[in-house]
Amino acid sequence: MTVNDVIKSLGLSVFGGEKGLSREVTGGYVSDLLSDVMGNASEGDVWATLQTHKNVMAVASLKEVAAVILVKGLKPDEDMLEQSNEEDVPVLGTEMETFExxxxxxxxxxx
Structure with missing residues (x-):
């Protein structure tokens, strides 16, 4: 399954990092604590969070996650979006709550 498949299946919005939409998704991780993600997320995970700042992209790149999904209708900060495009890590969005x-x-x- 690719990031594109996840987008289509869940009706997600794409904010940035379009060059990474063909990345393979192998799992998922949900956390808003960057140190938790650094210690526990795996390469290929889709990371769901409500954090919208540049440091999210640093962790996403370090852990080689497939994509970041912002929940609750949140939008990425400009510097997050810029980093997403530079690193080719898709930043996606949904109106869904994290639990759903x-x-x-x-x-x-x-x-």
Missing amino acids: LAGRLYGLIKK
């Missing part, structure tokens, strides 16, 4: 997104992602990825 996590459940739907789990059902989609763990098939």
